[in-house]
Amino acid sequence: MNRIAFSFLVALLAGSAFAADLSDAQRNAIVERIKPVGESCVEGDNTCAAAPATVVSAEPRSGEAVYNAACMACHSTGAAGAPKYGDAVAWSGRIAKGMPALYATGVGGVPGTGMIAKGGCMTCSDEDVYAAVDYMVAGSQ
Ligand code: HEC
Known part of the structure; x- marks a missing residue:
């Protein structure tokens, strides 16, 4: 040994x-x-x-949790012309722009529309918004 x-x-x-x-x-x-x-x-x-x-x-929130808390108000009803969750037709053209473009509009908003920066969720980190975008896109194709 x-x-x-x-x-x-x-x-x-x-x-x-x-x-x-x-x-x-x-x-x-x-x-x-x-x-x-x-x-x-x-x-x-x-x-x-x-x-x-x-x-x-400090734990990251799931995309679904962020969606339910911050995005659903418009994206489940189509309020103000928001593409509805699950509406493949409304999302296809947007998805075609690529995920980076959707992450950018998710975080920065779409000027002149109801889509304000982060959907108005000021407690959301950028990552929270990316996760919510992933969740919406995955559920809308
Ligand atoms: C106050 C209503 C409202 C809320 C809340 C909201 N959105 Fe939106 N969202 C909109 C509208 C309206 C559009 C369509 C904008 C347009 O005309 O392109 C949109 C479009 C989008 C798009 C597509 C943009 C593009 O480039 O085509 C993404 C991605 C998006 N929202 C993500 C989110 C996320 C993520 C949240 C939650 C964190 C959220 N939205 C919350 C109203 C909202």
């Missing part, structure tokens, strides 16, 4: 002997401390209450 493997084994044995001497409370405290940062919460797990709120709000 070479030296490195031997010292590893010693460390392993020492480690397990050490672990065996811990009380449950001590072991739980260690597990708590070495949890990965930003570990996701499971619903109903009350340790989640202690998680910082910023971790949750």
Whole structure:
């Protein structure tokens, strides 16, 4: 056995002997401390209450969630001439311009129309808008 493997084994044995001497409370405290940062919460797990709120709000929103919150008002009804979600005819010409063009109009708006910058969603990041555009395009072909 070479030296490195031997010292590893010693460390392993020492480690397990050490672990065996811990009380449950001590072991739980260690597990708590070495949890990965930003570990996701499971619903109903009350340790989640202690998680910082910023971790949750910093998570990217799904395209569907952004659409429902910020785009649906116009894009589900066709209000002000908005291309309706699911209307392949209304979307085909727009999709033909390519996704980068749609991302740009999603974020910047279409001047002179009801499509204002980010659909008026000032809390949406550019990425949120891209995700919503992806969602609308995927559902409208
Ligand atoms: C206040 C109404 C309104 C809201 C809210 C709205 N839109 Fe629009 N959107 C429009 C209208 C009207 C058009 C059509 C503009 C035109 O005449 O080309 C449009 C067009 C678009 C287009 C196609 C633009 C193009 O280049 O052809 C995209 C992409 C789009 N919206 C994305 C979004 C996204 C993403 C959201 C939510 C974050 C959103 N819109 C919210 C009214 C809205």
